[in-house]
Amino acid sequence: MRTSRCINLLILLGVYLGFLLNQVAAQDFRGKIQGLVTDTSQAVIPNATVTLLNVNTQVRQVRQTNDVGLYRFDFVDPGLYTVTIEAPGFARFIQQNVQVQSQGDITINAVLRPGAIQEAVTVEASPVEVQFNTTNVGLTVDSKLAVELPRYDRNPFKLALLHPGVVDTRRQEMNPFHSWAANSIELGGGTDKKNDLKVDGAAIGVGYKASYVPNTDAIQEVNVQQNAVDAEAGHSAGGSVSMTLKSGTNEFHGSAFYLGRNPSLNAMTDRTTRTNVAARNNIWGGTLGHPIIKNKFFNFFSIEIWRLRTPGSFIGTMPTDLERAGDFSKSLNINGAVKTIYDPYTTVFDPAANKATRTPFPGNKIPADRFDPLGARVMKGFWAPNRQPDNITGLNNFAATTVQRWNYWNMSDRADWYVNEKWRVYGRFSRFETTQDTYAPALSNSELFVSNGSLRNAWSYSGDAVWTLNTTTVININGTKHGLDDDYYSPNTLGEKRFAALWPNNPWYAPFDMTDFPTYFPGIYLGSTTSNAITSVGRAGFWYQHPGGYSFSGKISQQRGPHFVKVGFEFRHSGGVSLVNNSQWRFFFPATHTADTFISPNTKLVGHEMATLLLGTLGPETTVQKKPVREMQTELYSVFVQDDYKLGRRITLNLGLRYEYDTPWHDPDHNASVGLDLTQPIPEMQQTPPQMPAQALSMMTKPYKFNGAWIFTDEKNPYIWKTQKLVLMPRAGIALRINDLTALRVGFARFVAPGEFNFVPPPYSALGNVSFLEAPYMGFDAQQSPPSFKDGIPQSRFIDPFPAATNPLIPPRGKAYGRYFGLGEDNIAWANPDFKRLVNDRMNITLSRQLPNQIVAEVTYFANFGRNVAYSRDLNQMDPTIGYQYKSAIDASVPNPFYQYLTPDKFGGNLRNQKTVPLKNLLKEYPQYGGLWLAFKSDGLNRYHALQVRVQRPFRNGYNFLVGYNYRRNKSSVYYDEVASYRDQTTLMQSNQPRHSLSIAGTYELPFGKNRAYMQNLPKALDAVLGGWHLNGAWYFSSGNFLQFGPMIATGDPKLDNPTPWRWFDTSKFQKLPAYTPRTNPWFYPGLTGPATWQLDGTIAKTFTITETIRAELKMAGYNLTNRLNRADPSTDVLSSSFGQALRQATGYTGRQLEYGLKISF
Incomplete structure (x- = not known):
């Protein structure tokens, strides 16, 4: 009480x-x-x-x-x-x-x-730059570096990469209009997508996305905080990136600029595909800072406009002319033998012998009368091979140029008013708008091509006031509102006919058709997953997101003798409309369907994805789904107190405490769910229990439980998890002034990440990421798959994927399900009702020393001890030891005890329509359900340790530089294998993050000419040649990611002393793991990493003096100046024909690109 x-x-x-x-x-x-x-x-x-x-x-x-x-x-x-x-x-x-x-x-x-x-x-000498009073650990990128450093993406948030402890986690989207980009950085200890993002102190984040990102020329400085001991810092997992925009001054200052890129100046974009891409970019804009009332009222305006043509390529495996006709007699496996294809409808299964066989197609040819009509149509739509394949299997025998066309503008205006000596205020309005489409003439001649397009807008309003109450007391007030639009669109729709254009007279899709949104050719994947598909075409879905937020807070700070005390309050609200439905129509055609057996076949040697497509066989890999628009909301309230206490002239204590009250996610219409209560018996099943097969009863290692009650939210219980009412975040630090040039700082800060940042990868393929912007709405969401094979024989075909008589799509009924939702469904997921927020205890020990010439050197030990790390777990798994004991006997088809069981309003899932099911589907504690996925199970751990070195010099006397190095060790909780997952036993496993990171950046003004150290009185003509030159550059290095291996048979150390892209590790040390065999191989091997990456970017510029107040600057920037080929990690899929090979270019890297520019400043 x-x-x-x-x-x-x-x-x-x-x-x-x-x-x-x-x-x-x-x-x-x-x-x-x-x-x-x-x-x-x-x-x-x-x-x-x-x-x-x-x-x-x-x-x-x-x-x-x-x-x-x-x-x-x-x-x-x-x-x-x-x-x-x-x-x-x-x-x-x-x-x-x-x-x-x-x-x-x-x-x-x-x-x-x-x-x-x-x-x-x-x-006159600048004061010492060493911080003697605070124990925060961070990095400030000054205005000179922020504006002049070459950045290919011109995203100021990516200047955080100059901090060597930062790892970029999403290189495929880097530009400022990519809403994922700003928060996709890891600052040590699980902060990826959980960092606090601020512009002029105003929040711009909503969930894992960012709204408004400023244009580069508006930036004054960028600050990266890895550990903030100040209790004012919160709403994050420990990291923050903030930037300050420029203000007007007493003088009129401004600029106008143009930047261009021309394909004739660039190197080959991707040497691994041998494709040249026409990247022709035009960027222009300007700034104007000026007084409205001198010494009182100032304004700063900036605008930037892009016409961007971003290089890209489509690469995949296309059928040969013979394969289009069903002839696979010339199709080879990686050993050079014919890759035999088998007829899945001839499967003979002997469970007792743990064996299944199939008959090969005579001559390795599929008769035309066996073609699935829609599968044959897709085969005809594929493009002809046009490049030398990666190997003799024909892998990646096709490549085509694509160009993403971006039209983007970004505008911001900030006004600062110094009312009097005690009161000053500022206000800012910012907005950008973006439209994008894809130009691909080599692909647009096929109905299979759906060009990617999108609309991406964002806006932000903010205001701030500082009131000096007296000489010891200051009050600061500020408010902001922000939002974003992120929508997918493509002109390549199926038109008014929608899917009737593909399935005339068979509206099987109608229950899941979302008529408010366009319909595209469905997603076709030649593989068993999106990641191992040798080709993917069409479009599986879309997204439609319009989230936003507003916030306000306040603080009073006061100097009381040796104490500087702050007390404050904070409020944030996030919400809006969001729908990500990237798995609406996904059809998979894996090689396993035409392999010699359905029991863990070696598809490296047998079976072919193209043959599966021609036959049109579908299995449970294929999924279709329907989702409503989400409207999740959350609020955060917090109070804090901070005391910076000077114990003496050499010692400062930083002591603070922060309290946060974070409301769980809630839907205004109460369409969200608390989830499944597995402690409640199901009355109807207790009264009329299903008749479970004798085989299942004899194999089970624990008794069945016919329990389960689904709980939706309502007005009295609006939240999807329990509220944590007492969340305290202590902060403590001590700063010791060793002498006037040296400080030792030790800090500790606890951060408790708000639920808004919850994010776990898809628990199952049809669901997508589980996050604030992609929350599960079970009962309103619906997903369904074709049935499993019956003793190895397909039960569904592409031409009729969900037959009305045996497996019709069942439309979602929302809250009408009541407690019975989930019964008979393939998979369901919900957020952990006992969810606990991520806790990161972060500490640093930093030794700082100012060296001659204003150089500051720092050595930091940084550690993060995380708990309540969230992940997903299936609560309804089969005991893997059953499979180890009975082998493929558990794949045998048995009568379905839930066929037409109870009534549709009580048992409404598609399981009720299947006459038989694989025995293994019944070997679960809750056989009436499919997968029961608990998202945000919050008992994981993280351990992060790093040694960091930073040497930095601010811009003085014509140059500055920043050098940073980071050595890291990172471990997180994982399930080592399926047995550990079943038993819920986690292991602290190292991450795949690189051990070493190094960054070097700087600017240098050549000391010749007017206003420089030498030759200041040169004649104007000579000064125009010799004076005004300056150089800017940055070099980024990262040692390779540690390679992660899945379950397989492994013997010995696969590391090679001299790896090559075609043989990165010794593949002879690995073999395919037989079905129903426990894993024994490690996840990682010491020293076995992927290729290291590094890139040098630089600018050479020449400034010309036009008048005393007007200057012109010509510059040439180079990205990847050395034209280094940075390779992606090699394949670690033992069944892939490219196993052990690093064949592709790493994401986010290109060949050398040059950019020319002109800037007029006054």
């Missing part, structure tokens, strides 16, 4: 503060300046006047030192400042060239000497 009252008091306090202050959530994006004022005897000087002057705006702020001689300026906008300190009887102290960075903490201690106030001691 007492705990409950405390929680309620905390919430009420937070609500009161929030409505009082109305400020946005997030650790503040601005910097701070603080210090101690003493006399020459080291006695403190109270009541000294400290003035902070912004050099560009001439705006002043004034503070007084307190009774212990301390002063502090908070909420300092990034920029150049001068600090002046005055006290009666002492000469003035003036510190010039104070460069404040985003989230920077600058210490300026002043020793005042006796003298008249008219006298002054001026320090």
Whole structure:
């Protein structure tokens, strides 16, 4: 009772503060300046006047030192400042060239000497850059690097990759209009898609996506936080990326620019496919910063417009002319022998002998009268082979050029108003819009080609106010609203006929047809999964997402003697419309269907995907589904208190506590679900139990349970999991000033990730990712597959995939199912009703030292100890030891005890329509259900350790640089094998992340010509040739990913001393694992990694002085200057003909591309 009252008091306090202050959530994006004022005897000087002057705006702020001689300026906008300190009887102290960075903490201690106030001691050298007062660990990319560093994607959030501890997890989408891109980074310890993203301190994230991403020329600075000890930081798993936009000044400043890329200047895009792609890009834009009222009111506007033609290629395996006609007599396997195809309808199965055989097609030819009409139509639609295949099997014998055409504009406007010395405000409006289609003339002559297109828009409004109540107390208020549109569209629809164009007079698809959205040629995959398909065509589905959010929060900060205390409140809301239905129509045609047996065949040698397609056989790999639009919502309330306590002149303690109340996901119409309660008996099944086959009863290792009750949400119980009411995040750190140039900082911070960031990969193929934007809506969602083979014989064909008489599609009934939803379904999934939020305990030990020439060197040990890591688990698995004991006997077909069982309103799944089922489907604890997938099972662990080295110099005297290195060890909970999964026994397993990362970046102005160190008085003609040159560049290196192997027979160490792309590891050490055999091989091998990747990007630029105030800059940028071929990891699929070969180029890399540009600045 007492705990409950405390929680309620905390919430009420937070609500009161929030409505009082109305400020946005997030650790503040601005910097701070603080210090101690003493006399020459080291006695403190109270009541000294400290003035902070912004050099560009001439705006002043004034503070007084307190009774212990301390002063502090908070909420300092990034920029150049001068600090002046005055006290009666002492000469003035003036510190010039104070460069404040985003989230920077600058210490300026002043020793005042006796003298008249008219006298002054001026320090022109910049203050020491070492942070002496905070234990946060992060990186700030200054304006020079942020704007001038070459980035192929021009996405400022990707500047986070300059932090060596950052791993990019989604290289296929990098541009600013790709809503996945900004948050697809790992900052150590499970922060992928769980980082807090901010622009000017305002949140832009919703779930795993980002809304508005600024254009590059609007960026002042980018800050990456790996560990924030400040309790103000939250709403993340520990990482954050924030950026500050430029503000106007007292002078009119602006720019206009153009950037272009021309295919004639570029190297081959992908040497592994030998394709040249016409990438012709045009980018232009401009900025304008100016005063509205000098020293008072400023504005900064920026705009950027793209006409982008992004290179790409389609590569796959096409049938030969013989194969189109059903003749596979010339089709070879990897050993050079004919790849024999077998007739699945001739299967003879002997369960007792653990054997199944099939008859090969005579002459390895399929008679024309055996062709499936729709399968034959698809075969005719395939393109003719046009390239040398990767091997003798004909793998990847076709390639075609594709060009994605992006039309994009990005606009932002920010106004800053300094009302008076005590009150300043800013407001910002930002928006971008994007349309995209795909140009592929070599593919558009076939109905199988569906060109990818999309609409991607985003917007953000934010406002902020800082009120200096008195010399020791400051209040900050801020609010924001943001959103995005992300929709799939292609002009290649099937038109008004929809699927009637493919299945005339057979509307089997009608129950799942979503007539509000276009219909495309269905997804065709020649393989058993999307990842191992040798070719995929058509379009399986679409997406339609319009999420957004708003937030506000507030804080009061006050200097109290040696204590600097902050108290604040935070609120966020996320929600909107979202639908991702990428598995609506998926048809799979694996080689196993035409192999010599259906019991774990060696498809590397026998069976052929093209033959399966011609026969049109379908199995449970194929899925179709229907989904409604989702409208999940969530809110977060938090309060925090932070005390930065100076124990003395050398020691600062950072102590904080943050409390968060996170509402579980909820649907405004209560169409979501709590899930399945397996403790409740099913009354009808207790009264009339199904008659289970004797074989099943004799094999089961535990008794059957005919339990289960599905629970939907309602007005009284709107949440899909239980609320965690007491979530506390302690923060503690100590900063030790060893001397004036050296600091030792130790910090600890607990982060508890909000449920909005929950994300697990698809538990089963038809479902898709389970996340806030892709939440399961069981009962309203419906998915169905063709039945399993009957003793190895297919039961469904492409021309009639869901026969009305035996397996019709069953339309979803929503809440009309009541407690009986899920009975007889293939798979169902729900969020863990006992879900616990991810907890990351993060710590760092950092030694910082300022070296000569303003260089700061840091060595950091960083660790993350994560718990409550979420994953998915099937609660209805067969005991694998049954298969190890009885082998293929469990594949035998037996009478289905649930055939026409009960009534459709009580037992409504498609299992009720199947007369027979494989015996193994009944060897589960809850045979009345299929897969029972619990998403967000939250008992996993993570252990991350890293050693980081950073050497950085801010831009001074014409150059800057940043060098970072990271060595990491990362482990997470996994199930080693199917037995461990069944028994729910996890193991801490190393990740596949590379051990080493290194990044080097910098800018250098050649020291010749006007305003440079040498030859300042050159004649104008010579200066036009020799002066104004500068270089910018970045080099990124990552050692290879550790190669992960699935279950197989393995003997010895497969690592080779001198691997080649065609033999990356010793494949002779591996064999296919026989069916129903336990795994014994390791996931990883020491030192066996994929190819390392590195890339050098650089720019050479020449500035011309047109007038005293107008300059022109010509530049040429090169991406992948060395034209290095960065290869993707080799195949680790033992059944693939490319097993052990690194044949393809890594995702996100291309051959060398050049970009030319002109910029006019004034």
